[in-house]
Amino acid sequence: MTVTTYAKKTFFLLGLPLILLTLWWVASAGSTNPFWPSLQTILQAFPETWTMERLASDMVPSLARLGIGFSLAVVGGIVGGTAIGLSPTLRALSEPVLEFFRAVPPPVLVPIIALFAGYTGWLGKIVTIALGCLWPILLNTVEGVRGLEPTLTDTAKSYRLSWWRRLLFVVLPGSSPRIFTGARQALSIGVILMVISELFGANRGLGASIVQFQRSFAIPQMWTGIILLGLIGVLLAAIFKVVETRMLAWYMGQRQIERGE
């Protein structure tokens, strides 16, 4: 019984990916088109291209900038979002302004920030990532705080929970599902900005080196870069999901009960 369940699970998990990879392998096998090298060539180029030194000099700075920028956005978004969400006046005051900033496509921040700080160091890149990630977290926090069950907040008030306790035990947990929604959107924007910020200004970093491969027509190497970026995206999404499931376990359980499953 368990063996068949495992077999089934493995089949569903790996079936399609294996089929697709095989198709790619076969279809590209004798490829003479320089833009589409065979999968074999790409896979062979991978370990040669992404040696430990290269990973340390390109990937680590990229991810570090992403991590710093994203964390700043999370802190700023939650603090700002809670403040705006709790005060109707502040919300009305800031709503159109926030709508505008949210609507500006984050990549156009790069030229603006480049005006201020130039674009060679870490600072400009981190600011770009942080500003791009800020809006989805901020706006979702506002929505989450605003959407709190009034009975819940009233009960907390009538039990005379202090302001801080209400914030810590009622407001923040209550809005955390929305905060996570915002953070998830922000993470994918952050990865995009991590790459884009490196396309400007001669620098090290994943984005920079992939463009370098492309410009020097090192096509298999370029492909390994694309695959590496893909893997990073997948890995970050997976880590995010683990954190989210752990922190929102209560919420998911509650939803399941509500839906009668």
Next chain:
Amino acid sequence: MSSASATLESPATSGPKPRTRSRRPRRSRGVWLGIVGVLIVLVGAETLSRTGIVNPDFLPPVTEMYATLFQMLGEGWFWESLWLTLRGWAVGLGAAMVLGVLAGFVIGSIPFLRAFTNSTIEFLRPIPSVALIPLVVLLWGTQPQSAFVLVVYAAFWQVLVQVLYGVADVDPVARDTARSYQFGPLRIARSVIYPTALPYIMTAFRLAAAVALILEITAELVIGVPGLGREIGIAQSSAAVPETYALVIVVGLIGVAVNLMARFAEKKMLWWHPSMRSEHS
């Protein structure tokens, strides 16, 4: 919607009618406060720049940005770039919506396909579409196809995943109720699945519209596909600071318009849905 869907949806807890009177003054107060907020930001930025607290070479006075903006409105290249950007956005978004909804309905309604494709979708979805930039540059250079591929790739996953959620979110109780009333599969699809999935499709549209705009502008800015994004890049590299800001403002306003349009479409399509009706509270 037939009466069938009305019985299956939970009734709205509060009709909007009795609230309108008390809501109106609050709403207009909100609008006024919003205008005040915008003015504070504009005046604040103008002051920062005029007093030199922020170097006006980096942040020109807001009035100057808008003067440049109005000047641009009289120039042909501006309108052409605007048209190219909007066209690229709309075409890419349309393609992604069609593909995403079709794929979502097919995959979502066949349990085997859903389980079989799940791992692949979860893997492909988080791949940042900007990773494809070097490839599309090689294939199409600065032609609009480059932007099209990036836009469709990015927006497609947003749509697909939402539609999958939507098809999966059909309330089992509602479906069983419909079954026990001997509804045929077509009628279930129309009165149970469609009303459940539609809000998700509209959400997908809203998300995809924003993502499509981001990728269209990105492609123009980074690759040099003709459009407003490219003009921003050109303005910045030729140190035309007010133009850079003016174009960024235009792009932001397009973004606002896109969001408003998506929300308007949502309201129009979902006026009957509880989530819309309870928004009045």
